[in-house]
Amino acid sequence: MVTTLADLIGVLDGAYPPRLAESWDSVGLVCGDPDDEVSRVLFAVDATAAVVDEAIDWRAQALVVHHPLLLRGVDTVAADTAKGALLHRLIRSGCALFTAHTNADSADPGVSDALAAAIGLTVTGPVDAKPTAAVDNWVVQVPRTHTDAVLAALFAAGAGGSGNYHECALRVPGVGQFRPMPGANPAIGAVGELQRVDEDRLEVVAPPAARSAVLAALRAAHPYEDPAYHVTERAALRSGLGLGRVGTLPEPESLRDFTARVSAALPATVWGVRAAGDPDRVIERVAVCGGSGDSYLSAAARLGVDAYLTSDLRHHPVDEHLRTDGPALIDAAHWATEFPWCAQAEGIVAAALPGLETRVSSLRTDPWTVSSTD
Numbered sequence: 001m002v003t004t005l006a007d008l009i010g011v012l013d014g015a016y017p018p019r020l021a022e023s024w025d026s027v028g029l030v031c032g033d034p035d036d037e038v039s040r041v042l043f044a045v046d047a048t049a050a051v052v053d054e055a056i057d058w059r060a061q062a063l064v065v066h067h068p069l070l071l072r073g074v075d076t077v078a079a080d081t082a083k084g085a086l087l088h089r090l091i092r093s094g095c096a097l098f099t100a101h102t103n104a105d106s107a108d109p110g111v112s113d114a115l116a117a118a119i120g121l122t123v124t125g126p127v128d129a130k131p132t133a134a135v136d137n138w139v140v141q142v143p144r145t146h147t148d149a150v151l152a153a154l155f156a157a158g159a160g161g162s163g164n165y166h167e168c169a170l171r172v173p174g175v176g177q178f179r180p181m182p183g184a185n186p187a188i189g190a191v192g193e194l195q196r197v198d199e200d201r202l203e204v205v206a207p208p209a210a211r212s213a214v215l216a217a218l219r220a221a222h223p224y225e226d227p228a229y230h231v232t233e234r235a236a237l238r239s240g241l242g243l244g245r246v247g248t249l250p251e252p253e254s255l256r257d258f259t260a261r262v263s264a265a266l267p268a269t270v271w272g273v274r275a276a277g278d279p280d281r282v283i284e285r286v287a288v289c290g291g292s293g294d295s296y297l298s299a300a301a302r303l304g305v306d307a308y309l310t311s312d313l314r315h316h317p318v319d320e321h322l323r324t325d326g327p328a329l330i331d332a333a334h335w336a337t338e339f340p341w342c343a344q345a346e347g348i349v350a351a352a353l354p355g356l357e358t359r360v361s362s363l364r365t366d367p368w369t370v371s372s373t374d
């Protein structure tokens, strides 16, 4: 069976939904025709010139990367610009470029799950969990003669869905009552007389975006002049999606040993792995954030973890953090903390599209190339 670029995009968007991307980000297909056939896919953190060379030399039809090549303020991809030249070479070679960036950071599993797994953590949840999707809960009273008709109308308007389940509802039998007053035009009974009617109390969920449609459907299908209903919003709960991960080591160990563990688990870089804190501090619960994670220093401290592993940490935020007895900090090369994601993405694609040849680029795209300790 022929695999197209559209098939590959479908798998990647399923694993790393674009809706999870931060608002400033740019993710998805950068170049390539979704109708083109794909047989070889290369995975990397960055679309550097060397990585593009590797994709073309290997005759890949798609290069999947984490970092966007084009993020903001792009008004030319001319071949005499650095990034434009790469795009021209990719297009001429029939190789698509696809980015999964902050959507891959927040997905479950995502970038920080790959990092956590590489260093042997058992993950318990995100550092900065995204709230679950907003949901309305509708409670409607309906005379039993019209229960099925009202339910069908609510479902048709978008209510009753919950994950992979449709037409979900609760119906509770009861007796409703009302006394129509002068001016009313009751469907049942007469003005001034108390009516008791066999009714069902229905409960259905619906997305808030469908609120107007659900109300219109309810009014149209319900026999009463003034249907009884109320709508409540479910409280926002923490989901398993979001940036960073918290987890536990198999056994407590010193910060010195933990730093050595991280260094052994991640690919070698000139940047290396360094830690801030007492080398003998005992580390068991750990927060990790692949990529630049200094904005989550306080979130990691609030979680009460023993250590926080991320990259691109700066002097003053680290100094301030240590003065408040926060977790020990481990700083690794940005590229190294995200590199484990490449194998995760490759595994997801290979499992879903077994006809493809896949490969993770072994090129080190960390920009730092020289160390005085080399």
Ligand SMILES: [Zn+2]
Residues within 6 Å of the ligand: 067, 290, 291, 292, 334, 338
């Ligand atoms: Zn990054």
